[in-house]
Amino acid sequence: MNNPLVENYFRMDKLPHIWCPGCGHGIIMSAIARAIEKSGLDKDKVCIVSGIGCSSRAPGYMDFNTLHTTHGRALAFATGVKLANPELEVIVIAGDGDLSAIGGNHLIHAARRNINLTTICFNNNIYGMTGGQYSPTTATGDKGTTAPYGNIDRPFDITQLAAGAGATYAAKATVYHVNQLQKYIEAAIDHKGFSMVEAVSVCPTYYGRKNKKGSAVDMMNWLKDSFVDMKIAEKMPEKAVGKFIMGEYVNKVEPEYTELYDQVIERLKR
Amino acid sequence: MAVSKDDLMVHIKEEWCKGCGICIAYCPKKVLGFNEHGKVSMLDRDNCIKCGMCEMRCPDFAIFLGGKENV
Ligand SMILES: Cc1ncc(C[n+]2csc(CCOP(=O)(O)OP(=O)(O)O)c2C)c(N)n1
Ligand code: SF4
Ligand code: SF4
Ligand code: SF4
Ligand SMILES: [Mg+2]
Numbered sequence A: 001m002n003n004p005l006v007e008n009y010f011r012m013d014k015l016p017h018i019w020c021p022g023c024g025h026g027i028i029m030s031a032i033a034r035a036i037e038k039s040g041l042d043k044d045k046v047c048i049v050s051g052i053g054c055s056s057r058a059p060g061y062m063d064f065n066t067l068h069t070t071h072g073r074a075l076a077f078a079t080g081v082k083l084a085n086p087e088l089e090v091i092v093i094a095g096d097g098d099l100s101a102i103g104g105n106h107l108i109h110a111a112r113r114n115i116n117l118t119t120i121c122f123n124n125n126i127y128g129m130t131g132g133q134y135s136p137t138t139a140t141g142d143k144g145t146t147a148p149y150g151n152i153d154r155p156f157d158i159t160q161l162a163a164g165a166g167a168t169y170a171a172k173a174t175v176y177h178v179n180q181l182q183k184y185i186e187a188a189i190d191h192k193g194f195s196m197v198e199a200v201s202v203c204p205t206y207y208g209r210k211n212k213k214g215s216a217v218d219m220m221n222w223l224k225d226s227f228v229d230m231k232i233a234e235k236m237p238e239k240a241v242g243k244f245i246m247g248e249y250v251n252k253v254e255p256e257y258t259e260l261y262d263q264v265i266e267r268l269k270r
Numbered sequence B: 001m002a003v004s005k006d007d008l009m010v011h012i013k014e015e016w017c018k019g020c021g022i023c024i025a026y027c028p029k030k031v032l033g034f035n036e037h038g039k040v041s042m043l044d045r046d047n048c049i050k051c052g053m054c055e056m057r058c059p060d061f062a063i064f065l066g067g068k069e070n071v
Helices: A004-009 A025-039 A055-061 A074-084 A096-102 A104-113 A158-165 A178-190 A204-210 A216-226 A230-235 A257-269 B022-026 B053-057
Strands: A046-050 A065-068 A089-095 A118-123 A169-174 A195-200 A227-229 A244-251 B008-012 B032-034 B040-042 B063-067
Touching: A004 A025, A004 B063, A025 A055, A025 A089, A025 A118, A025 A178, A025 B053, A046 A055, A046 A074, A055 A065, A055 A089, A065 A074, A074 A089, A074 A096, A074 A104, A074 A257, A089 A096, A096 A104, A096 A118, A096 A158, A104 A158, A118 A158, A118 A178, A158 A169, A158 A195, A158 A244, A169 A178, A178 A195, A178 A244, A178 B053, A204 A216, A216 A227, A216 B022, A227 A230, A230 A244, B008 B040, B022 B032, B022 B053, B053 B063
Parallel strands: A046 A065, A046 A089, A089 A118, A118 A195, A169 A195, A227 A244
Antiparallel strands: A169 A244, B008 B063, B032 B040
């Protein structure tokens, strides 16, 4: 038998996907499908938009309205889709490079406007598709094709970047902590306003090999040991020393962009 | 839509399994293993608690909980 989730929400003829064995991107794509199923959204009312990258191939497999655009510009296209058709649930899938390097401006301005888009960042801390160049989320000292002696840049925390730019929902979880990840994606879909979930992924092929991180399972174990839930960190700060914090960083209500836009139209009709 | 666990079982779509070992590593009951082709295989169905964690962490939709009747 086939998995009913796959039959309902994926283009069966396009599977299996091209991602490498153990690539975390498949775990995130599956969590998104389960979150959409849980939210009870009509498939025809969902539009999934991506840019370019391994992560950005996801919409090719997903059986919704889908738009595979240019590198870094998914949020710009998604903004257009949402303004033209505000009743669509528009979900953006973007890699860390796509969203925080070439597309960094689109991210901060979509967040600033608080437009009702749901962005899922597939953060594997590297440019996977083009062969392992370091990205704005590569840790200082880590290696990439373009940083053979170790990266001297300081990394972005994409969740805090989105929050700082005005996102009204921003959360972080990993592909190891998949229940939590799915829960945040559900909340982000339900949220009215700009929401972003940073899904910390693994790229065993480039990031893993270049940084001698071992197998996909070794990398998942690293996620398990390196991330601490925000609620635990608050209660027991000693457990959070030297760890990354996952959880809901922001969850608040502010005026939403397409509604403000409609209000202008209504006002001018009078 | 509540489906009883009694009606569910783990299914494997071997041709989609890429042998990454993630489901095997994190199965709480350690009932999964590799077969001779390096693909996942159910070693001890009686002790599977049908938690669905293998399905949730499989990057390739190659393992999932589904209805029993279709085996
Ligand atoms: C305008 C433009 N510049 C550069 C590229 C080359 N390019 C394709 S994907 C990519 C980065 C991919 O990294 P990321 O967004 O993190 O996705 P991943 O592959 O890691 O999932 C780059 C630089 C391009 N396709 N278009
Ligand atoms: S190169 Fe990395 S990100 Fe791309 S499919 Fe392979 S493991 Fe995944
Ligand atoms: S359902 Fe749970 S117990 Fe059964 S094989 Fe999957 S992970 Fe293991
Ligand atoms: S997680 Fe999926 S692809 Fe990896 S070994 Fe298990 S069934 Fe195969
Ligand atoms: Mg990347």
